[in-house]
Amino acid sequence: GESVGLHLPTLSVQEGDNSIINCAYSNSASDYFIWYKQESGKGPQFIIDIRSNMDKRQGQRVTVLLNKTVKHLSLQIAATQPGDSAVYFCAENIEGNTGKLIFGQGTTLQVKP
Amino acid sequence: NAGVMQNPRHLVRRRGQEARLRCSPMKGHSHVYWYRQLPEEGLKFMVYLQKENIIDESGMPKERFSAEFPKEGPSILRIQQVVRGDSAAYFCASSRGRGNTEAFFGQGTRLTVV
Numbered sequence: 492g493e494s495v496g497l498h499l500p501t502l503s504v505q506e507g508d509n510s511i512i513n514c515a516y517s518n519s520a521s522d523y524f525i526w527y528k529q530e531s532g533k534g535p536q537f538i539i540d541i542r543s544n545m546d547k548r549q550g551q552r553v554t555v556l557l558n559k560t561v562k563h564l565s566l567q568i569a570a571t572q573p574g575d576s577a578v579y580f581c582a583e584n585i586e587g588n589t590g591k592l593i594f595g596q597g598t599t600l601q602v603k604p
Numbered sequence: 605n606a607g608v609m610q611n612p613r614h615l616v617r618r619r620g621q622e623a624r625l626r627c628s629p630m631k632g633h634s635h636v637y638w639y640r641q642l643p644e645e646g647l648k649f650m651v652y653l654q655k656e657n658i659i660d661e662s663g664m665p666k667e668r669f670s671a672e673f674p675k676e677g678p679s680i681l682r683i684q685q686v687v688r689g690d691s692a693a694y695f696c697a698s699s700r701g702r703g704n705t706e707a708f709f710g711q712g713t714r715l716t717v718v
Contacts, residue, residue: 594646
């Protein structure tokens with residue numbers, strides 16, 4: 492069954508504020524996690540990834556936090572912009588597995604100007 | 605450097621017809637994955653292929669669906685005798701290696717069965 496889930500289906504934030512999107516996973520064997528952004532009518536776009544030997548990784552305006560103790564993953568977007576409005580998915584992969592990703596349901600991020 | 609190319613972008617088929625979806629991976633990528641996405645849902649894994657080999661088809665329906673990735677040419681996802689429940693967006697992704705490597709997605713093919 493699905494092992495990745497999201498706490499909030501929709502997140503509405505004000506432009507300029509920080510956004511935090513959460514994800515829970517249940518497969519303790521998962522050791523590679525990815526956040527994707529999907530705009531309407533488009534394919535998922537890679538944002539940032541993290542391996543299980545890390546608990547934090549930063550990119551440009553984005554930070555991913557991994558808490559293996561409670562099997563929780565979060566994506567933080569700093570200074571959210573209207574262009575960040577999209578559906579965000581977390582996905583997990585098990586090393587040595589075939590490479591297939593297990594996706595969560597997605598969180599819709601709405602940025603209010 | 606072109607990304608993952610999928611065609612057609614939109615496909616309309618009548619019930620009972622066949623649908624053929626094509627995916628050309630990124631240059632240098634030899635691993636292809638197909639996913640299906642229903643409206644308001646996440647992507648569901650269908651099949652993982654390398655050139656001329658099906659590695660993992662655990663997400664493929666047992667009947668009517670097949671996939672291939674020939675030595676030359678794009679990967680093909682084939683759906684025979686389509687039914688309305690097959691209506692979805694089908695995404696292809698490619699990567700350089702097996703697992704734990706970044707997978708890039710195409711823009712998808714939106715299949716509508718009427």
